[in-house]
Amino acid sequence: MAHLRAGLKYIATAILAVxxxxxxxxxxxxxxxxxxYHRILPQDHPDRKLEQPGMVTTPSALRDxxxxxxxxxxxxxxLDEWLAKKRKGEQLPPLAVSFTFDDGWRDNFQFAYPVLKETRTPATIFLVTKLLDSDRTFWPEAVLHLLTSTGIPKGKAEFQWLIPFLPKRAISKAPLSLNEADQVINRLKELDDxxxxxxxxxxxxxxxxxxSPTSEKRSxxxxxxxxxxAAEGLVKFGAHTRHHYRLNRLNDLSALENEIRGCHNDLKLIKEGAVSIFCYPNGDITQQGEQLVQSCFDAACTTKTGWNRSDRNPYDLHRFNLHDGNSSNGRKLLATLGRGIV
Ligand SMILES: [Zn+2]
Known part of the structure; x- marks a missing residue:
């Protein structure tokens, strides 16, 4: 049965690739x-143990x-240059590709940048501006670390909020597997960041x-x-809010202003390489958030999947989220891109 399933999957990806x-x-x-992309980490990097599987790509896959x-x-x-040409009605290449990286991970500098430099490939990194230069990271990584390191004690007050989101067997000494912890993270999205x-x-x-099992404190x-x-002009920087709060969870206009306009102001201070493009955290959009984004930025990336024709609304850019699971070889990569067509 497993062979049959694997065979059918192979045929389906081959058809999509064609x-x-x-x-x-x-x-x-x-x-x-x-x-x-999100994180670029070699296969044996210790941070892989602390990361959701759908977030990581190897440097060699990026090169491929x-x-x-x-x-x-x-x-x-x-990305900003393609959009500027489109805006001015200038001639666009028949097919273009933009490489983008969300969240501003340090590994983008350590492992993606050398590949970009070697292959002379332009890219945009969407930054969470208030996390720059800090040892802080995002809550899913902290939750993943907690759940895969230790069992959650039933009686301790500090863990009560977490208990309803855990599988029953997790309330013991045994830590969860990476996939189980990944599912808990998805359930936790019910709560505000x-x-x-x-x-x-x-x-x-x-x-x-x-x-933490990793020696590097800053991620x-x-x-x-x-x-x-930025010095070589290969990498530019867009906005991904100040704290990576999901915009649909922020009801207060001043909080939205802080995340969107505030991030725009922070980017202006990064003189080299800043571009006026926003990227929605988790792809979550509200009408109020959308209006604010349009008043501050020239364009916005969503998590909608698909190709962008030249008539695409610049505030509704579609993308393909890549990771080891959906693009580890050419057939899988082309099949993933095919999903935006069928
Ligand atoms: Zn993000």
């Missing part, structure tokens, strides 16, 4: 494919993607957070790293 190929060859209108996209005729472009962060802070302040980019990447 569809992508034909779409490229038969396309008469300029299109832009935007690829999204760049090669494959070029080989199918896609011209790597800076700020509530989760303050619960985690209480656990940390009480000394109940297990020691987010620093200003020095931004400067170095």
């Amino acid at each position: 569809i992508t190929w034909f779409r490229i060859k038969l396309s008469f209108r300029p299109s832009l494919i935007i690829l999204t 993607h760049i090669g494959i996209m070029r080989s199918i005729g896609a011209e790597p472009v800076h 700020q509530a989760i962060i303050s619960h985690l802070k209480l656990i940390e302040d009480s000394g109940l957070m297990p020691e 987010i980019l620093s200003s020095t790293e931004l400067k170095e990447m």
